[in-house]
Amino acid sequence: MVDAAPKQHGIAHTRCAVSLKKTRQQPKTRQGETAWTCAPTMISAPIPPADERRLQALREMLILDTPPEERFDRIVRFASDEFDMPIAMVSLVDAKRLWFKARVGLDVCEVDREISFCGHAIAQPQILVVEDALHDERFHDNPLVTGAPHARFYAGAPLQLPGGEIIGTLCMIDRQPRTLDDIDLAIFSSLRELVVSELVSQEVAV
Amino acid sequence: MAVIHAPQPSIAPAPFAPRPAAPPIKLLLVEPQFLLRRTVAAVARDMRLADPKEVTTIEQAESLVSFHAYDALFLSMDEESAALELMSRVRNGNTKCAPAIPIAVTAAACGTPLALHLKHLEVRRLILRPFKVKGVLDAIAALRQSAAEPDKAV
Numbered sequence: 001m002v003d004a005a006p007k008q009h010g011i012a013h014t015r016c017a018v019s020l021k022k023t024r025q026q027p028k029t030r031q032g033e034t035a036w037t038c039a040p041t042m043i044s045a046p047i048p049p050a051d052e053r054r055l056q057a058l059r060e061m062l063i064l065d066t067p068p069e070e071r072f073d074r075i076v077r078f079a080s081d082e083f084d085m086p087i088a089m090v091s092l093v094d095a096k097r098l099w100f101k102a103r104v105g106l107d108v109c110e111v112d113r114e115i116s117f118c119g120h121a122i123a124q125p126q127i128l129v130v131e132d133a134l135h136d137e138r139f140h141d142n143p144l145v146t147g148a149p150h151a152r153f154y155a156g157a158p159l160q161l162p163g164g165e166i167i168g169t170l171c172m173i174d175r176q177p178r179t180l181d182d183i184d185l186a187i188f189s190s191l192r193e194l195v196v197s198e199l200v201s202q203e204v205a206v
Numbered sequence: 207m208a209v210i211h212a213p214q215p216s217i218a219p220a221p222f223a224p225r226p227a228a229p230p231i232k233l234l235l236v237e238p239q240f241l242l243r244r245t246v247a248a249v250a251r252d253m254r255l256a257d258p259k260e261v262t263t264i265e266q267a268e269s270l271v272s273f274h275a276y277d278a279l280f281l282s283m284d285e286e287s288a289a290l291e292l293m294s295r296v297r298n299g300n301t302k303c304a305p306a307i308p309i310a311v312t313a314a315a316c317g318t319p320l321a322l323h324l325k326h327l328e329v330r331r332l333i334l335r336p337f338k339v340k341g342v343l344d345a346i347a348a349l350r351q352s353a354a355e356p357d358k359a360v
Contacts, residue, residue: 074241075241078241078242078245081336082338082339082340183249183253183340183343184340186249186252186253187245187249187339187340189252190244190245190248190249190252191241191245193248194241194244194245
């Protein structure tokens with residue numbers, strides 16, 4: 001399901017999606033970890049108050065389910081290299097799913113919004129850093145933590161359009177706990193601004 | 207543990223952070239790769255390390271140094287002979303820049319001939335590819351310190 005750099009993009013959603021229902025029914029464990037013995041207690045991604053307006057802005061961009069583009073791919077590659085992160089993505093938060101416009105290190109093209117880290121990250125304009133998901137009540141038994149891609153560290157920089165709508169994130173995942181210092185955050189924020197610039201220029205072009 | 211950070215974080219003092227009162231230096235940044243150049247420039251501005259002028263070629267840099275003075279140069283050696291010529295012009299006082307301004311370069315590789323050239327031109331920092339943005343910022347911070355204290359080598 002994961003762990004390999006994508007060689008092909010545009011995989012059919014029905015084949016590549018990670019769903020909460022499926023994952024909960026078939027929990028996967030890493031070596032030495034314990035499978036669920038009780039109902040998960042993770043906190044689902046919240047729905048922001050103005051989600052309809054946010055979704056309208058996202059859909060008007062006509063970017064969902066479009067083919068990969070080098071201008072986004074190179075930014076996630078750059079982020080992955082700069083921070084030595086195995087996984088980096090430009091994710092867009094749709095009504096029920098998280099869809100990846102660009103990705104490195106992950107061969108799924110969408111996940112359920114409910115279990116997504118990015119669903120939490122878009123709740124505020126600040127960068128969200130989860131240094132160790134196993135020690136975070138929102139994520140400790142999240143299927144993306146207990147199963148593939150075995151996320152432990154997450155950093156998500158919300159992509160805020162000029163109108164204020166946050167449509168997704170530039171995000172990075174590691175399989176081990178990490179921290180980012182202030183310089184890292186400044187670099188990550190700068191890369192986020194480049195993604196927003198590309199999104200806005202596309203919007204103008206359309 | 208979750209930590210929420212502001213989108214434009216106020217940068218805490220880092221080992222190479224500038225003194226708050228010191229103004230950013232005027233830096234000529236020659237780097238053909240868009241993402242690297244833009245990211246370095248943006249973060250250097252945010253950190254008030256430098257006020258970079260971004261160009262992609264040595265030819266553009268040649269034109270700029272003929273009319274503007276910069277406090278430091280940061281050059282890609284992708285156009286090696288042109289870059290060496292530019293640095294020679296600076297050191298010989300044939301530009302608007304002070305001849306002793308600190309210079310740092312990036313290169314894909316550095317053999318003995320190039321290393322001797324760079325030493326002769328008193329290049330303060332050489333960064334070999336692949337490198338991180340953080341490493342470039344560290345070098346710019348050193349250039350800044352050197353520009354403020356020209357007698358001290360970086």
